[in-house]
Amino acid sequence: xxxxxxxxxxxxxCALILGGSVSLLSACNAGVEKQQATPQAxxxxxAAPAAAPVVSVNALMVTWIDNSAHVLxxxxxxxxxxxxxxxxLEIQEHATQLAAxxxxxxxxxxxxxxxxxxxSPDWKTNAVKMSNSAVDAIAAAKNKDLPALVKANGQxxxxxxxxxxxxxxxxxxxxxxxxxxxxR
Amino acid sequence: xxxxxxxxxxALMASACSxxxxxxxxxxxxxxxxxxxxxxxxxxxxxxxxxxxWDAVSSPGKEPKTDEDWRNIRHAAVTLAAxxxxxxxxxxxxxxxxxxxxxxxxxxxxxxxxxxxxxxxAVQNRNVAALSKAGDxxxxxxxxxxxxxxxxxxxxxxxxxxHKPEFQ
Numbered sequence: 001x002x003x004x005x006x007x008x009x010x011x012x013x014c015a016l017i018l019g020g021s022v023s024l025l026s027a028c029n030a031g032v033e034k035q036q037a038t039p040q041a042x043x044x045x046x047a048a049p050a051a052a053p054v055v056s057v058n059a060l061m062v063t064w065i066d067n068s069a070h071v072l073x074x075x076x077x078x079x080x081x082x083x084x085x086x087x088x089l090e091i092q093e094h095a096t097q098l099a100a101x102x103x104x105x106x107x108x109x110x111x112x113x114x115x116x117x118x119x120s121p122d123w124k125t126n127a128v129k130m131s132n133s134a135v136d137a138i139a140a141a142k143n144k145d146l147p148a149l150v151k152a153n154g155q156x157x158x159x160x161x162x163x164x165x166x167x168x169x170x171x172x173x174x175x176x177x178x179x180x181x182x183x184r
Numbered sequence: 185x186x187x188x189x190x191x192x193x194x195a196l197m198a199s200a201c202s203x204x205x206x207x208x209x210x211x212x213x214x215x216x217x218x219x220x221x222x223x224x225x226x227x228x229x230x231x232x233x234x235x236x237x238w239d240a241v242s243s244p245g246k247e248p249k250t251d252e253d254w255r256n257i258r259h260a261a262v263t264l265a266a267x268x269x270x271x272x273x274x275x276x277x278x279x280x281x282x283x284x285x286x287x288x289x290x291x292x293x294x295x296x297x298x299x300x301x302x303x304x305x306a307v308q309n310r311n312v313a314a315l316s317k318a319g320d321x322x323x324x325x326x327x328x329x330x331x332x333x334x335x336x337x338x339x340x341x342x343x344x345x346x347h348k349p350e351f352q
Binding site: 094104 | 229
């Protein structure tokens with residue numbers, strides 16, 4: 001596993017990150033995209049129509065959330081702390097992706113369990129926590145503040161773990177390869 | 185011609201993205217509270233993944249060949265499909281909620297999602313021609329939306345470290 005090859009700068013952070021990454025991946029073994037959604041009949045103004053999700057939560061986890069989370073967590077690996085403007089911009093980019101994803105997953109997805117999850121108040125609570133931790137990471141990246149980023153990373157792990165504990169406690173995806181950009 | 189189109193689309197996208205407004209607390213009627221602006225969504229999600237897709241079909245030598253190439257394109261395709269949902273939900277920028285309430289906003293956002301889904305199907309079938317068609321579909325979705333909401337084209341300010349060379 002890629003995670004076992006990592007050389008973490010802190011044992012406690014390592015445990016959290018391992019837990020978070022495994023938890024994230026556990027939701028990701030069956031990325032299923034739905035065929036194109038038929039655009040809804042002309043939406044009545046002024047109320048904007050509710051968005052109909054077009055991909056599964058699993059697909060979002062695999063392709064978007066897991067990838068972006070690892071870009072943030074990887075900054076804690078030895079020699080991987082952001083060093084220049086471009087590094088910090090990359091952190092900001094992925095933190096923004098995560099912040100937006102927290103809002104997006106509140107919509108649910110096209111997966112079998114997704115609509116039920118999205119109806120749960122705890123789902124929203126955890127999704128908001130994910131967004132909030134990412135918003136903190138954006139601020140940390142803007143300020144080039146590594147300790148603040150590490151703190152935000154910890155909050156992110158916690159939100160991942162809390163959510164997986166409640167909605168996807170099993171870990172069926174051991175062995176699934178991370179999206180390659182994680183390991184750049 | 186295609187590269188020119190892509191550059192135009194890139195410029196249009198960047199025009200929506202040159203300044204990130206300060207976050208505003210916003211609670212939508214449907215209960216979602218966006219934490220980033222549409223500008224941020226464009227700069228950090230839609231634009232980079234669009235260019236990933238367009239790059240892959242921009243010239244014969246660049247098309248995806250390996251499993252990893254196709255996996256990377258799938259990542260972009262799924263992200264773009266979901267980003268269509270995200271733009272539909274809108275952001276916390278100054279104009280974002282106003283735009284969201286316009287009649288055509290949902291349709292224009294769905295066009296991004298549909299293009300992403302077309303790309304996703306092309307990836308599943310490993311069909312470069314279909315991927316190219318999905319790229320055109322995406323480009324049209326970008327142009328249609330920018331024509332309606334953000335037609336002006338200020339100087340490109342995208343960061344070269346984030347955006348692909350073709351974007352410069």
